[in-house]
Amino acid sequence: MTTLTAIADKAAKLIFYALILAAPACGGGSGGDTAPNPPTPAPPAGFAYEVPEDRGDTWTVAHASTQGVDEEALETMMDAVLAGDFDVIDSIAIARGGGLIFDEVIRTELAGNDAEVSNTELAIHAQYSVSKSITSLVVGIAIDEGFISGVDVPYLELFPYTDYANWDERKNDMTLEHVLTMQLGLDWNEGDPPYSSPDNQWNRFYFNEHDFAKALLDLPVVADPGTVFAYNTAATVSLGQAVENAVPLMLDDFGISELMLPLGITDIEVTRTPTGLANGGGGFYLRTRDAAKFGQLLLNDGTWNGARIVSSDWLTASVTPQTAMTWKDPEQWEWQVSGYGYQWWTGFYEQGDTVVDTYVAWGYGGQWVIAMPSLDLVVAINSNGYDGGDAALNQAHALVRQHILPAVR
16 A cells, blocks of 8 residues: 555655766866856656455455556545645545555544544544444344344334333334335434534533443424434434344444454444443544545445355345435535435436436545445545535545546546
């Protein structure tokens, strides 16, 4: 893997040798009074593309050119990133045709959130709500293996609680599918005020509640289940609890054995709730190249290196919009949201007259896994745009539109 240090070393060597070659020969003058021209400094060396390191992590690594991607365009992209044009982007991984063709870590220092899991590796990054899409895959595996009967199961049947606050008969109508699609009908508003505010409902929940699933299900009902979308991190945490209640393992043990290890993912950290439950709503830390595997799993229709991991039916349902959305300004936002399925977003890029449909996992601060089936392309990007609003979040999509999509032949 090319590092910033390696790039700097290479640039220094090129300049050194260029100066030697450009220096005038001793005693070779004509005897006139005209001083020799000073040497012309060599231009800084740009980023040099290399095939990603084969880490033995079940990725097939490949050269960009063999997968129909212009390596010079990728070099231009990285020159722009290293020049600061995309200053919140920490790492980029790209796969085309099932082969990993690009894997670069840009960040040079750890972030404050790395301390939450005692992470000391620059390549391992907080995924935040990309974790939700991963949790959805684990739910699908639990259903595939018969531990949960299906998405129509009444949600309360998946928990052992005997009573609930703010009782309303409509709580009995809430199904697993309503939770997967963020249409629980409970009193929840996670979008206003923003996550940076201590008054954000998820922040208040996170720092004040003990059993997240019980606290969620105790909330008042404000709409019939299945009728109103309300983005809800606590709901995804409760999905993890529902799986843990149903399977014979802890949630993270089940996810590791049935999803992570088959994908060759061995470096994973996770935050936990006060009860010890893995925080499937936003607590996973992964390498960017490993996060890209979940996008590739979608394009592979649920298989990895020929082995079935999750059913095709589950993935089809996961990326079928249950709620239609058009809530980003197309004049300001490089990627357009179109809907939400089972913890996966759908959307599209417009490239001239071409529309490129996408399946997307999206995490706070600019964490993205973007699968583009028509191009057989996956892009995973991790960022540090935690306080930059849409301008920071949009950098990853600007990178895709301006550099990655034009590089694809």
